[in-house]
Amino acid sequence: MLRAVRLPCRAQNITAPCRVRRITSTPTAGPANSFPKEPTAHGVLPSSQSPILSTLKFFNSVTGDGTQIPTYRVLDSVGQPLEGATVPEEIGEAMARRMYESMVQLPIIDNLMYNVQRQGKLAFYMTHYGEEATLIGSAAALANDDEVLGQYRELGVLMWRGFTLADMMNSSFGNCEDPCSRGKQMPMHFGSRKHHFHMISSPLATQIPQAAGVAFALRRDPSRRGKNCAVVYFGEGAASEGDFHAGMLFASTIPSPTLFIARNNGFAISTPANEQYYGDGIAARGPGYGMHTIRVDGNDVLAVYNAVKEARRLCIDEGRGVLVEAMTYRVGHHSTSDDSFAYRPRQEVEDRKRLDNPLARFRLFLEARGWWSAEEDDALRARLKDEVLKAFKKAEALPKPELREMFEQVYGGEEPWTLREQREELGRLLKKYGDVWEPWKTELKKHKGAGKELMDTKP
Numbered sequence: 001m002l003r004a005v006r007l008p009c010r011a012q013n014i015t016a017p018c019r020v021r022r023i024t025s026t027p028t029a030g031p032a033n034s035f036p037k038e039p040t041a042h043g044v045l046p047s048s049q050s051p052i053l054s055t056l057k058f059f060n061s062v063t064g065d066g067t068q069i070p071t072y073r074v075l076d077s078v079g080q081p082l083e084g085a086t087v088p089e090e091i092g093e094a095m096a097r098r099m100y101e102s103m104v105q106l107p108i109i110d111n112l113m114y115n116v117q118r119q120g121k122l123a124f125y126m127t128h129y130g131e132e133a134t135l136i137g138s139a140a141a142l143a144n145d146d147e148v149l150g151q152y153r154e155l156g157v158l159m160w161r162g163f164t165l166a167d168m169m170n171s172s173f174g175n176c177e178d179p180c181s182r183g184k185q186m187p188m189h190f191g192s193r194k195h196h197f198h199m200i201s202s203p204l205a206t207q208i209p210q211a212a213g214v215a216f217a218l219r220r221d222p223s224r225r226g227k228n229c230a231v232v233y234f235g236e237g238a239a240s241e242g243d244f245h246a247g248m249l250f251a252s253t254i255p256s257p258t259l260f261i262a263r264n265n266g267f268a269i270s271t272p273a274n275e276q277y278y279g280d281g282i283a284a285r286g287p288g289y290g291m292h293t294i295r296v297d298g299n300d301v302l303a304v305y306n307a308v309k310e311a312r313r314l315c316i317d318e319g320r321g322v323l324v325e326a327m328t329y330r331v332g333h334h335s336t337s338d339d340s341f342a343y344r345p346r347q348e349v350e351d352r353k354r355l356d357n358p359l360a361r362f363r364l365f366l367e368a369r370g371w372w373s374a375e376e377d378d379a380l381r382a383r384l385k386d387e388v389l390k391a392f393k394k395a396e397a398l399p400k401p402e403l404r405e406m407f408e409q410v411y412g413g414e415e416p417w418t419l420r421e422q423r424e425e426l427g428r429l430l431k432k433y434g435d436v437w438e439p440w441k442t443e444l445k446k447h448k449g450a451g452k453e454l455m456d457t458k459p
């Protein structure tokens with residue numbers, strides 16, 4: 001009989017899904033590849049190539065032998081290539097250094113932004129600690145004009161494409177230079193047409209069916225068909241939404257070249273992954289939709305690079321969805337609105353930081369090739385800290401956009417009458433109270449033009 005044995009999460013390797021199946025075969029249950037081979041002389045079913053058997057047998061595994069789906073890895077925990085693993089040839093010294101520098105930059109940004117948010121200078125922030133290899137390895141394997149639809153923890157992908165520190169800071173402050181939404185979005189809701197990075201929308205999983213639609217549009221566009229794919233990032237928690245299944249079905253049946261990248265970081269805020277699925281993680285769902293699928297060590301930047309590069313090739317060549325599940329661990333709190341020590345032990349996090357640390361592994365790889373040194377590491381960190389702090393101070397000092405911008409570029413085309421009415425009403429209220437009511441006086445001073453452009457408009 002097949003029995004799924006649930007182990008307490010902490011007893012397991014967290015980078016693997018928190019459930020282990022132990023299979024004992026009986027005549028009626030077992031792995032899919034142990035179906036008895038009977039002569040196929042029993043006829044055929046309509047709409048199916050399924051062989052017909054007389055043996056009553058259930059199955060509950062996609063690997064064929066009942067074990068969990070394996071995880072692809074290139075570097076061991078001390079940065080040395082595993083025997084038989086392929087180190088991508090195109091990752092020479094320059095490219096490897098660039099990837100490492102991009103990985104190091106993320107926690108430096110995270111440290112500053114997290115702390116200034118705690119000081120009340122920013123509304124909100126989400127860190128990327130632990131997921132540096134998943135983000136940079138995948139970004140490096142894509143073409144910079146593949147359309148990316150992220151969840152909210154993919155800043156590294158956008159910055160890899162040239163979104164600058166200034167862009168990132170201005171967007172976080174929603175100031176008058178915010179290139180994403182001119183202050184209309186929450187922090188972390190980046191988007192950049194120039195970088196083919198669609199605006200983040202935080203209702204979970206909405207980006208997944210949208211990505212399948214974007215990929216369909218790519219397929220219909222002669223200038224991009226066979227050249228680009230849509231890439232969608234999502235957490236394993238978001239994969240519990242119905243929209244995940246809608247997107248997967250669309251991409252496999254229509255079909256559309258959609259590259260699904262699941263960041264399985266072990267948590268959806270306080271809900272651990274083992275409470276989110278009873279099957280073998282997210283990867284097990286790919287074959288259900290007839291998709292090429294791989295599970296990869298998300299803390300190994302070279303494995304992520306190889307897996308995403310090949311996934312992208314398959315996706316574009318075959319014009320249909322491909323699924324990558326990157327196994328990693330969310331080292332930081334979910335966001336600045338969360339304290340994860342309320343639901344996981346500090347020690348677990350400390351252990352995870354050390355074990356298979358994505359930055360340490362890649363640095364050791366570089367050092368072993370003579371491509372990096374301790375001195376260069378110190379210099380890089382000092383330079384990045386300085387650059388991040390300077391960009392932060394500059395963005396902090398800039399005023400917020402003119403108030404009128406709140407109503408602009410919300411919809412394409414003609415302005416709806418509702419927005420016009422609201423803008424006119426705000427103008428009337430500002431005229432009446434803007435100079436006398438203290439909270440408004442203070443707030444108006446933060447905006448370019450202090451709201452005058454709204455007060456002066458004639459209804």
Ligand SMILES: Cc1ncc(C[n+]2csc(CCOP(=O)(O)OP(=O)(O)O)c2C)c(N)n1
Nearest residue numbers: 153202203204235236237238265267268269
């Ligand atoms: C539809 C919806 N439900 C709930 C939330 C609240 N929420 C925000 S993030 C999150 C957890 C998502 O976890 P996961 O997809 O694993 O991504 P991670 O934060 O781990 O990167 C939840 C429940 C939301 N934003 N949208």
Ligand SMILES: [Mg+2]
Nearest residue numbers: 235236267268
């Ligand atoms: Mg998660």
